[in-house]
Amino acid sequence: MPARWETVMSDARRRPVALVVGIAMAAVLVLVAVAAPLLLTDAATSLTDQVRQPPSSQHWFGTDQFGRDILARALVATRLTLIMAVSATALSVVSGVLVGGAAVLLPSGAKEAVLRCVDAFVAFPPFILALVIAAVLGPGTWSAVVAIGVAGIPGFARLSSTLSASVLTKDFVVTARLLDVRRPAIFSRHVLPNIVGALLMVVTSSFALTLLEISSLSFLGLGVQSPQFDYGRVLNEALATIYVQPWGAVAPSILLVYAGITSMLIGDGLGARLHPSSTPRRRPHPSRSAARGPAHPDALVEVDGLSVTTPDGRVLVDGVSLAIAPGEVLGLVGESGSGKSTTAMAIARLLPENLSVHATTLRLDDLDLLGEPPARRLAAEIGLIYQDPGTTFNPALRMGLQLTETARVHLGRKRRDAERTVVTALTGIQVRDADRRMRQHPHELSGGMLQRATIATAMLTDPKIVIADEPTTALDVTVQAQVLRQFRRINRESRTAMLFISHDIAVVTALCDRVLVMHDGRIVEELRAADLRAGDVSHPYTRQLLDATPAFITVSQERTET
Numbered sequence: 001m002p003a004r005w006e007t008v009m010s011d012a013r014r015r016p017v018a019l020v021v022g023i024a025m026a027a028v029l030v031l032v033a034v035a036a037p038l039l040l041t042d043a044a045t046s047l048t049d050q051v052r053q054p055p056s057s058q059h060w061f062g063t064d065q066f067g068r069d070i071l072a073r074a075l076v077a078t079r080l081t082l083i084m085a086v087s088a089t090a091l092s093v094v095s096g097v098l099v100g101g102a103a104v105l106l107p108s109g110a111k112e113a114v115l116r117c118v119d120a121f122v123a124f125p126p127f128i129l130a131l132v133i134a135a136v137l138g139p140g141t142w143s144a145v146v147a148i149g150v151a152g153i154p155g156f157a158r159l160s161s162t163l164s165a166s167v168l169t170k171d172f173v174v175t176a177r178l179l180d181v182r183r184p185a186i187f188s189r190h191v192l193p194n195i196v197g198a199l200l201m202v203v204t205s206s207f208a209l210t211l212l213e214i215s216s217l218s219f220l221g222l223g224v225q226s227p228q229f230d231y232g233r234v235l236n237e238a239l240a241t242i243y244v245q246p247w248g249a250v251a252p253s254i255l256l257v258y259a260g261i262t263s264m265l266i267g268d269g270l271g272a273r274l275h276p277s278s279t280p281r282r283r284p285h286p287s288r289s290a291a292r293g294p295a296h297p298d299a300l301v302e303v304d305g306l307s308v309t310t311p312d313g314r315v316l317v318d319g320v321s322l323a324i325a326p327g328e329v330l331g332l333v334g335e336s337g338s339g340k341s342t343t344a345m346a347i348a349r350l351l352p353e354n355l356s357v358h359a360t361t362l363r364l365d366d367l368d369l370l371g372e373p374p375a376r377r378l379a380a381e382i383g384l385i386y387q388d389p390g391t392t393f394n395p396a397l398r399m400g401l402q403l404t405e406t407a408r409v410h411l412g413r414k415r416r417d418a419e420r421t422v423v424t425a426l427t428g429i430q431v432r433d434a435d436r437r438m439r440q441h442p443h444e445l446s447g448g449m450l451q452r453a454t455i456a457t458a459m460l461t462d463p464k465i466v467i468a469d470e471p472t473t474a475l476d477v478t479v480q481a482q483v484l485r486q487f488r489r490i491n492r493e494s495r496t497a498m499l500f501i502s503h504d505i506a507v508v509t510a511l512c513d514r515v516l517v518m519h520d521g522r523i524v525e526e527l528r529a530a531d532l533r534a535g536d537v538s539h540p541y542t543r544q545l546l547d548a549t550p551a552f553i554t555v556s557q558e559r560t561e562t
């Protein structure tokens, strides 16, 4: 059973009570909201001569100064209170999610401006903001809803921008960007389904606060006006006689607390079940260090003098030069943090915007990657395969929808045709039962199957180069061997060039023609794979890597066997 599913199940086992009790309490509240106005409006609104009666068997919470039953008034007020609280929450959430979600998809300048504005408003206590808005709009039911709803927008905008930003770093979103999927589609298809769980949890919890704020506005006389009444209004009516008739405030207070506890329990229960899941975007312009003719005119990929630095001046990649010939498999090895992924992402133009990229040459075939290459060509000509197949796919969507995206966007296929293409590709890469897999969610497939599905889709556009960043690291050894065999078959059959990144020398030697060894952001040695296999290395760091590779012999043998 995949880890994510296991976690959900164990949480559900641990915390089902809060959710079940919360839902049962909510059902009672809704029943009261529906039934009370039908059954009790008369008792709640008719004036009688039984004024200011204490609690009795006839009037459990007494009567008010006009002889109206206080419990009946509080129960009837439930409907309007809930309608107002739900409307204000909906206004806050929908507007907040649109502002926050859209902000993180904007170019960095606009994004910063919107988020700074949101931060400025978040600094205001929402109720103070609501009081100001209500005072401007004037007293009334809907002005209270608008005031509380608008005051809640900055909080939800901040929350959804933070949640969206974390989803935008996921591999499946980076892939969608590489595929040139439009920003609104990225938001609706990839971001929203993955933040909705966490949002729902916060929404249900904060509903209690909204309820309290709405009632407070009515209590202060800025909300519901007579003859309408909500909990706040009933409390306001009890205020005048609070010292002589304290029971007048009890019924609406109990209902207010009951509704608040209900929403907190649901929020808490959902929180136990759902786990909330800086945006790498394609760089606008890496800068050219100095114009120079190509040193490797026959190479498919040519990188010369590539340097990547952080805003605080840390050099992540330092003067890397490499060339990949058509059909060649180039290995890039080095310990964790040596700069392998940064180099590869610079070639795919997918580094985060905060990093500065300089190079003399950065070219893929005839595409100058230092200029403004067409996004569609980049998307079709570079196939990306990531380390952890579990994060490559959007957990909220079925495999079919995700796997056919490339065929639909880049090959212009209709849905059915795209499905047929993908099923054929999956079958070709030995994913059994491909039709059924298309209807499943990512967590229903094994890691090996997911990685083979990634490889199949990366190959759909017939890319000129495949960049595989530690594609076997998250897989167990048997599955590693199967996946490596698929890479070898693709390279043999399609002559696709590959940049194969790994910290594992054994894996690299099993697949690559040539290997570059990276250390501390620099290439320290370049070798033929055969030399590396034979242990014929000269740099002490490469020797260290070799010495730390116990599985070297096993995987190398596997290479000769297949």
Ligand SMILES: Nc1ncnc2c1ncn2[C@@H]1O[C@H](COP(=O)(O)OP(=O)(O)OP(=O)(O)O)[C@@H](O)[C@H]1O
Pocket: 310, 316, 334, 335, 336, 337, 338, 339, 340, 341, 342, 343, 352, 354, 355, 503
């Ligand atoms: N956006 C970023 N901002 C600042 N530093 C970064 C950023 N991305 C990567 N780094 C740093 O750059 C260095 C190289 O990272 P990189 O991911 O390229 O290494 P790697 O060799 O691929 O390692 P691994 O095998 O662990 O992925 C690391 O020290 C990393 O912390």
